[in-house]
Structure formats: C-alpha cells, structure tokens
Amino acid sequence: MMNRPKVVHISEPAIDGVKTHYINFLLNSNVQQFDYSLIYSNARVAPDFFLDLEKCRARGIDCQLLYIHPNISLKKDLTSFYDILSLFRKMRPDIVHAHSSKAGFLARFAAAYAGAKAIIYTPNAFPFQIDRNIASKKLFLFLEKLAARVTDKIICVSHSERELALKLGLTNPRKIEVIYNGVDHKKFESDYEERIRIRSDLGIGLNDFVVVTVARMSYQKCPHHFVRVASEVLSMRSDIRFLYVGDGEYRSDLQELARNLNVDHKISFLGYRNDVRDILVASDLFLSTSRYEGLPIAALEAMAAGLPIIATDVTGNKDIVVNGKTGYLAKFGDIQQMAEKIILLSSSRETRKKMGNNAKQVVIEKFSINAMVKKIEQLYLALLSQKGYLSIETAKEIGREPQLV
Structure with missing residues (x-):
C-alpha cells in the first residue's frame, strides 16, 4: 500500500x-x-x-x-x-x-x-x-x-x-x-433538567428570555448594532437579557455605548468562554448583526442547540437562515426590524420552539x-x-x- x-x-x-x-x-x-x-x-x-x-x-x-x-x-x-x-x-x-x-x-x-x-x-x-x-x-x-x-x-x-x-x-x-x-449537532443535545442547571450556574432566571450572540468584537461582526438592537428591544420590554460571548478591539466602546444607552445592566459582556455550548443551550434566541460572513459556525451551533436565528441578510447568513422557518433575516443596519422580530419571538413560545426544531433539523441534514x-x-x-x-x-x-x- x-x-x-x-x-x-x-x-x-x-x-x-x-x-x-x-x-x-x-x-x-x-x-x-x-x-x-x-x-x-x-x-x-x-x-x-x-x-x-x-x-x-x-x-x-x-x-x-x-x-x-x-x-x-x-x-x-x-x-x-x-x-x-x-x-x-x-x-x-x-x-x-x-x-x-x-x-x-x-x-x-x-x-x-x-x-x-x-x-x-x-x-x-x-x-x-x-x-x-x-x-x-x-x-x-x-x-x-x-x-x-x-x-x-x-x-x-x-x-x-x-x-x-x-x-x-x-x-x-x-x-x-x-x-x-x-458542526457536531450531537454535542448540543440537551434536556430540560440540564437547561435549568446551566441557567442556575450562569445566574439566569428560569423565566428570563435570553438573546445571545457569539462573535469577535470586530468591524465585520458590527457589535455596536447588537447593543443598539438590545436598547430598542428594552425600550419595549424590560424582561429580556442579552449575552455577548466574545472579545475584541471594540470591547470598551461597547461597554461605554451600553452605559450611555442605559442598558448596561441588561447586557452581559462575557468575553471568550470555553462553555459556549452551555451558554447556547441556556439561551432562547441567537442574534447576528454581521456585515458579512463566510458561513457562520456560531450561528450553526446555535441552530444545533435548537435556537431560532435573527440575522442580517448578508453573505453566509442567508445560506443558513430560512426566513420565517428557522428564524428571520433583516436588512443590515435595520435595528428596528431586528428588535421587532425579537419581540415577536419572545412573545410566542410555540413559534420559537417550531423554528428552533426546524433549525436543528437543517443542521442535521445539511451542516x-x-x-x-x-x-x-x-x-x-x-x-x-x-x-x-x-x-x-x-x-x-x-x-x-x-x-x-
């Protein structure tokens, strides 16, 4: 041989x-x-x-x-x-x-x-x-x-x-x-008991609605829009939490922006983490504000964890998000539209669960x-x-x- x-x-x-x-x-x-x-x-x-x-x-x-x-x-x-x-x-x-x-x-x-x-x-x-x-x-x-x-x-x-x-x-x-x-979809399988335990470990209430992103704090990922979307959502509902997993050159700018918009108490900047899988399992929705992507692995992992996706309608994102089926696509920079979709999904457990299951199935079949x-x-x-x-x-x-x- x-x-x-x-x-x-x-x-x-x-x-x-x-x-x-x-x-x-x-x-x-x-x-x-x-x-x-x-x-x-x-x-x-x-x-x-x-x-x-x-x-x-x-x-x-x-x-x-x-x-x-x-x-x-x-x-x-x-x-x-x-x-x-x-x-x-x-x-x-x-x-x-x-x-x-x-x-x-x-x-x-x-x-x-x-x-x-x-x-x-x-x-x-x-x-x-x-x-x-x-x-x-x-x-x-x-x-x-x-x-x-x-x-x-x-x-x-x-x-x-x-x-x-x-x-x-x-x-x-x-x-x-x-x-x-x-991605390895089996890695993201979980049950209700595990979700409760992880939320407790992370200090997240059982009934909290959690929006998460996993992204470098860079120009490509446009993290400032994540903070502005959070601010828009929180002006309509105050019972939603936002988690930003990742670090980068804009970290201090983002923290200052959150303080200026008076939402710093609702956004947790978690930095780089080794427990991304657990954070995704404990969350309810994944948000991507990127300017462009290749094919976003973080979003695929969120889908594998059963989360619906709200993402910008840009290269890469539009290959994985089926609009209205696995989540929603919004024009890049449309803060209002993203906020409205978050409010919509936070108000309907049934829609959220259906989209999350669809997202998980797409990962199993294609990714x-x-x-x-x-x-x-x-x-x-x-x-x-x-x-x-x-x-x-x-x-x-x-x-x-x-x-x-």
Missing part, C-alpha cells in the same frame, strides 16, 4: 470561525489514510487553541508554530513567505490547504514554489468583502485573482460566497467548490462535520488522481473513491 498522502493545513488566525473550521476538520479527519500537519501562527490565538493543539497531537497530527504577522507589511510578509517556503521544502507536502487571507496568499505561492502537487484555499470570507475604500478593495481583489492562478481549488463555505467570487470574476467557476462548514470532512477528503483524492499522482484504484485502496471535480 502507498504512503498516506501528506496534507499540510496552514493558517494565520488561530481564533474564531477560521480556527473552529480547520480544528473541527482535523479532529474528525481520517488520520489512518491521510498524513496531516498543521502550521499555525500565534499572532491571534483563542484561549482554548492550545488545548485544541493537544487534541490534534494526540491524533498524531504534527503541529508547528510559524509566526505570520496579521497586518500588511512588505518586509514582514516577505520574511513570512520565505519561512513558509523553507518549511514546505522540508515537509514536502502532497497537498497544501491554506486558510484565511494572509496565510492563504503567502502559502499558495510558497506551495507552488515548493512543488506541492495540489493547492487548496478556504478563505472563510474574502478580504475584499471588508468595507474599506475602493482602492483597498480593488487591491485585495487583485491579490486574490493573482493567487487564484496557482490554486487548484478554492473552497467556499457557502453558495452566496461563491456567487460573490464569480460576480467579481475571481477565477474560473470550475476552480470554486462549495463545501459547507459543519454535519462528517459530511464536511468526507467532501474535503474526496476533493484531496480527486485532485491527486486528476493530476496523475494517484490512480482511481489506489484512491479506493486509501479508502475514499474520489469524485470527479
């Missing part, structure tokens, strides 16, 4: 949805048939990331630190490029799978120079989606188009993300594959981790087979018959 194909994942951020995506994949991947490695940077790290690394290493996945500066700096980026290239030449990967914009750009060119057999990129939201000035957006789009030339497949985690890429002429449509993010892993590993084998490095017979021997792409 041939050696296992060597697959190297590389990412600059070790935080939020990007981190969750590749960690979920690695912890559920077929390590008997693929030789996986992870190259990570410690520039932006979630508190639980090093625990994730230990879990990866326990599965035999080699994890190596390589610092990648998160911001644009020609000198530092060139240094990172040569460091990545040197590491690739030592590791000699068959496949390089790059995540996020910075590592995605540098690693794809380094992989091409190092002679990787296949190069894959998962952006988890493209950098040109950020609402910068026109010149910056054009620059990021140009860089993405340039890197796409040395890329075999770009994995978009939602159809709306793919549609955006094609609309902007990023690359040949055949180079873009849609593979949804996946499972096993489906995500299987499709990505099939893509690996298909690319190696199409390039002549792997026969169909050998692919079957490895354990996954490649699907033509």
Whole structure:
C-alpha cells in the first residue's frame, strides 16, 4: 500500500470561525489514510487553541508554530513567505490547504514554489468583502485573482460566497467548490433538567428570555448594532437579557455605548468562554448583526442547540437562515426590524420552539462535520488522481473513491 498522502493545513488566525473550521476538520479527519500537519501562527490565538493543539497531537497530527504577522507589511510578509517556503521544502507536502487571507496568499505561492502537487484555499470570507475604500478593495481583489492562478481549488463555505467570487470574476467557476462548514449537532443535545442547571450556574432566571450572540468584537461582526438592537428591544420590554460571548478591539466602546444607552445592566459582556455550548443551550434566541460572513459556525451551533436565528441578510447568513422557518433575516443596519422580530419571538413560545426544531433539523441534514470532512477528503483524492499522482484504484485502496471535480 502507498504512503498516506501528506496534507499540510496552514493558517494565520488561530481564533474564531477560521480556527473552529480547520480544528473541527482535523479532529474528525481520517488520520489512518491521510498524513496531516498543521502550521499555525500565534499572532491571534483563542484561549482554548492550545488545548485544541493537544487534541490534534494526540491524533498524531504534527503541529508547528510559524509566526505570520496579521497586518500588511512588505518586509514582514516577505520574511513570512520565505519561512513558509523553507518549511514546505522540508515537509514536502502532497497537498497544501491554506486558510484565511494572509496565510492563504503567502502559502499558495510558497506551495507552488515548493512543488506541492495540489493547492487548496478556504478563505472563510474574502478580504475584499471588508468595507474599506475602493482602492483597498480593488487591491485585495487583485491579490486574490493573482493567487487564484496557482490554486487548484478554492473552497467556499457557502453558495452566496461563491456567487460573490464569480460576480467579481475571481477565477474560473470550475476552480470554486462549495463545501459547507459543519458542526457536531450531537454535542448540543440537551434536556430540560440540564437547561435549568446551566441557567442556575450562569445566574439566569428560569423565566428570563435570553438573546445571545457569539462573535469577535470586530468591524465585520458590527457589535455596536447588537447593543443598539438590545436598547430598542428594552425600550419595549424590560424582561429580556442579552449575552455577548466574545472579545475584541471594540470591547470598551461597547461597554461605554451600553452605559450611555442605559442598558448596561441588561447586557452581559462575557468575553471568550470555553462553555459556549452551555451558554447556547441556556439561551432562547441567537442574534447576528454581521456585515458579512463566510458561513457562520456560531450561528450553526446555535441552530444545533435548537435556537431560532435573527440575522442580517448578508453573505453566509442567508445560506443558513430560512426566513420565517428557522428564524428571520433583516436588512443590515435595520435595528428596528431586528428588535421587532425579537419581540415577536419572545412573545410566542410555540413559534420559537417550531423554528428552533426546524433549525436543528437543517443542521442535521445539511451542516454535519462528517459530511464536511468526507467532501474535503474526496476533493484531496480527486485532485491527486486528476493530476496523475494517484490512480482511481489506489484512491479506493486509501479508502475514499474520489469524485470527479
């Protein structure tokens, strides 16, 4: 039997949805048939990331630190490029799978120079989606188009993300594959007794109505709108609590805004937490105020916990929220509409329960981790087979018959 194909994942951020995506994949991947490695940077790290690394290493996945500066700096980026290239030449990967914009750009060119057999990129939201000035957006789009030339497949985690890429002429449509993010829905199963216990542990009353979000406090997530929606809701009803799980550069601004709007006693800023699952299980509704998404894992986890979703009608969100069935979509920036939908759902337990059950079923049917892993590993084998490095017979021997792409 041939050696296992060597697959190297590389990412600059070790935080939020990007981190969750590749960690979920690695912890559920077929390590008997693929030789996986992870190259990570410690520039932006979630508190639980090093625990994730230990879990990866326990599965035999080699994890190596390589610092990648998160911001644009020609000198530092060139240094990172040569460091990545040197590491690739030592590791000699068959496949390089790059995540996020910075590592995605540098690693794809380094992989091409190092002679990787296949190069894959998962952006988890493209950098040109950020609402910068026109010149910056054009620059990021140009860089993405340039890197796409040395890329075999770009994995978009939602159809709306793919549609955006094609609309902007990023690359040949055949180079873009849609593979949804996946979550472990079984992890979020709970019963009434557990919900009571968790609420008690968190200091939440049994009859409190709780609106939660799990998001980095960043420009993309637009957390100021979360506070303003809370203020609008509380002007109509005072018996609703809001939980913000996450941290970031806007934390002090958000706390000040909550004080100025006189809602700081109703909004709990919880920071980064290791018990997100419990917080979701104890909540009643999930709110997303994002400007854009790839495919929001936090919202998928909330759906797996049986929560209806109220979200902005933007890339990524609109792929998972079925308006009127699993929750409601609102135009970005429409504070009033979001507040009205929260009031509506807080007033109808029956509607809330029906939407939550629908949301859970959608996750089970469309967004499972096993489906995500299987499709990505099939893509690996298909690319190696199409390039002549792997026969169909050998692919079957490895354990996954490649699907033509």
